[in-house]
Amino acid sequence: MSSSSSKLHLAVIGVGGVGTCFLSQLSFLPARLRPNVIFVSRSSKQLYNSSYTPVNASDLQSSSSKLLSIPDELVGYLSSAPGKVILVDNTSSQDVANAYPAFLRKGISVVTPNKKAFSGSLQLWNDIFSAVDSSQEKALVYHESSVGAGLPVISTLKDLVATGDQVTRIEGVFSGTMSFLFNSFAPADGSGKGKWSEIVTQAKEAGYTEPDPRDDLNGMDVARKLTILARLAGLQVQGPDAFPVQSLIPQELESAKSSGEFMAQLPNFDAEMESYKDNAAREGKVVRYVGSVDVGAGKVKVGLEMVDKGTPIASLRGSDNLICFYTKRYGSNPLVIQGAGAGGEVTAMGVTADLIKVVERLT
Amino acid sequence: MSSSSSKLHLAVIGVGGVGTCFLSQLSFLPARLRPNVIFVSRSSKQLYNSSYTPVNASDLQSSSSKLLSIPDELVGYLSSAPGKVILVDNTSSQDVANAYPAFLRKGISVVTPNKKAFSGSLQLWNDIFSAVDSSQEKALVYHESSVGAGLPVISTLKDLVATGDQVTRIEGVFSGTMSFLFNSFAPADGSGKGKWSEIVTQAKEAGYTEPDPRDDLNGMDVARKLTILARLAGLQVQGPDAFPVQSLIPQELESAKSSGEFMAQLPNFDAEMESYKDNAAREGKVVRYVGSVDVGAGKVKVGLEMVDKGTPIASLRGSDNLICFYTKRYGSNPLVIQGAGAGGEVTAMGVTADLIKVVERLT
Incomplete structure (x- = not known):
């Protein structure tokens, strides 16, 4: 051989x-x-x-x-x-x-x-x-x-499709950076390690974000991954800008000239993120940055969602990714893959x- | 082609x-x-x-x-x-x-x-x-x-080994039947749906166990799976009887002549399972039927363990399997695969x- x-x-x-x-x-x-x-x-x-x-x-x-x-x-x-x-x-x-x-x-x-x-x-x-x-x-x-x-994400999705399963929904946390930010900002146990801008600053300093954190916060990295998965599941998605992607860059800061100026202004928008967190908490939920593909409806979206505590997404730790495949064969409990989704x-x-x-x- | x-x-x-x-x-x-x-x-x-x-x-x-x-x-x-x-x-x-x-x-x-x-x-x-x-x-x-x-368990383990990662530990719930029994008997939210023998009876009637539940409760199915994973991780395991496997068939019932006689006697041993559950609860934990391979120490074992609430194993639902691969590359957060592990x-x-x-x- x-x-x-x-x-x-x-x-x-x-x-x-x-x-x-x-x-x-x-x-x-x-x-x-x-x-x-x-x-x-x-x-x-x-x-x-x-x-x-x-x-x-x-x-x-x-x-x-x-x-x-x-x-x-x-x-x-x-x-x-x-x-x-x-x-x-x-x-x-x-x-x-x-x-x-x-x-x-x-x-x-x-x-x-x-x-x-x-x-x-x-x-x-x-x-x-x-x-x-x-x-x-x-x-x-x-x-x-x-x-x-x-993580065996692409190979698993291809196996599901190739063997004739019907993938109905794909959902998860597809960015290690977003995972780290929200697991720190709004952990399921109700603690929380500071204001949103403080968490972003800590993450940047610890190397968990791109050199310019806006490259993570704009959601495009997640949108690209969802585009790939949606296409493998059979949807004709035109591209990562062909479906709703919620950017976490406040509109007023889109014109910030540098990463430094952006970070300096970010504390002025902490109240907005705090209200997302509080609204979720009032319903016994936590806020997470989630991507999903609804294969039947042909819909892809990326953005903040309120997630029930006790679910795998709410219980994520560190900077782990988590991907749930809901299919006809797997029924109500999805096939789940979890672990580090970035790193050399x-x-x-x-x-x-x-x-x-x-x-x-x-x- | x-x-x-x-x-x-x-x-x-x-x-x-x-x-x-x-x-x-x-x-x-x-x-x-x-x-x-x-x-x-x-x-x-x-x-x-x-x-x-x-x-x-x-x-x-x-x-x-x-x-x-x-x-x-x-x-x-x-x-x-x-x-x-x-x-x-x-x-x-x-x-x-x-x-x-x-x-x-x-x-x-x-x-x-x-x-x-x-x-x-x-x-x-x-x-x-x-x-x-x-x-x-x-x-x-x-x-x-x-x-x-x-579930992509074998292929993932083979990829980890083939690309030169060091798998240090494999741990999880490898039986849909055991998963269902313990998720019902000792759920992480502290509820619980009855005595051990009642849960086994319900599971048998719902078709979640083998026709003779002893074929699940003896732990051999899990021991066989651990043998396979341990060998793929590089251990020279002689067979599924070459390491400690805890049977959940009470010693006194090992000689029961039929499945019917076994099920009729099982309620006499509910106190033993209840004490496992209570001991775990006193430490803020839950009892689960866990298999593990410690690759470095060359040790494989299968049996009851007290598991921290909030961990993926404690949070399992239904009859899902869950497999954690701890490796050098993945560090402290394992690569986790979860979902239905049985069914045609x-x-x-x-x-x-x-x-x-x-x-x-x-x-």
Whole structure:
């Protein structure tokens, strides 16, 4: 079995946080599951050679390889390799995502945590999967870590659909940052660790938010994940701006010029968040930032909801994600997956596990 | 791609509860994922023909096919088929399980929810996986539904291990029956729906237990699942009787001659279960039937535990299973999978999803 897999080649775009963890996990795979790395790139550096011999990612920084354009020249280089090629895209680049159909049409499989490809335009989604279906050679696309990092979310949803279950509803907490903010601001036990702006400040300082917390608070990261899940469940969602997404950036602060100005003004809006919390408490509930797909009604939404205490969503801790699949077979009690949904190692785990599945299918 | 998969053949042993659901799910798969069924059997009936043309399971009852011995004659018949063969074993038969190495050595892949093969002797486990590794042709074995039915338990554990995570501890509620009994007997909200023997009687009448509830209460079903998970996590567990398993059959009732006699005597032992419940309550906890694998210490155990309220295990509802994977990458908050862990449709879903993966790897 190892003889045929030794002909597999690997191209890795992006060796930042996730990419570094991925390369480390890759190095520990047994030889029969580990393709030869023939291309590595990071921002304005690329490392490869014309004889397709393995490269060492640690030589990337000092590489003087001529930059190949993406997709045209890179597709040309990879499709001439002596064997099948798998592209691992560890970036969050829309440009690289837009190139997936070009890679796939040439028989190059794609493994990625990049949400942009699957949550952008419906046209791109259709182009990607029609390239997979029409590829003369077997070209596969796997993207487990595009939702919930290494948690088995995408694979489980695909199994439910493929085996003929009817997914009626998907609901959960899809952002580690939002999870941390609301589990701290309005925990189910009624305590609470401060005003909303204080919680956001603490989370930012502890590294739980993006460098600019507005990139979390606008809800777009969650909207992208819901777009992916809704499409896998069969809905023709045009994109993450095609359904209601509640931004937690106060309207008055949308024009704030910097992250610093935004954070300085945020305390002026604590009363609004406090009233959400109090309204929920009066009904014996807690406020959470929830995403949901109602498959039957064809409706997707993302925003604040009042959630019953005692439910899995209300009981979440730390920065865990939680995804509930309600289906015909599972009845009133959903299939639930819970755990860390962000972080370099667990995101890379989803990528590495996908890579193993692709290698197993190609060899 | 459909041309090569049309050469795949399928043999199905067992068309009872799970098997019937499986055949139904199979019939809805797209043609490229649906192998030709060339053999179906159920207790003392078999249906096949010497030309390997597809058979119709509904003709099984009236079949007059000469019975093939398992494994010898069946292995001979299947290994002469014009193409690769996948065997789906929907029984819980130890005899069929014992034959897996013989099928695998002949290049016949195995997909099954049958726990017996993976939780029996360590020798059988080793024979199965060395047959997979040494098979000249690609013979695969998938058994997702052997733990937690269709829940993604086996696949997740295998992904964690394969990508190099260190699984330190596995813990959970692995029996739908035990879950229902304790969620009713000692719910986290302090209510409780009666004495232990009353709860067992209600569960039996509602069909939540085996026809003889002792088959659930002896803990062996849970012990078998823990054996499988412990082995996948790397422990050399000799079998389900090689570690402590607490039976909930009172010692004095072990010799009860019938299920009826057992149920009639059970109320005499309610005080014992009540004291477990009260002891837990005094510490602000609830009693649950828990299985755990401590990978570092190499210890597996199954039995009653006092569990903190507010934890996922204490908050379980209905007859749900819950499995927590504690790993190095996931840190203090485990990766958790929860949902129905028994039932024909969800068990068959795990089998069908495995079949799809095997078809995808063989074509």
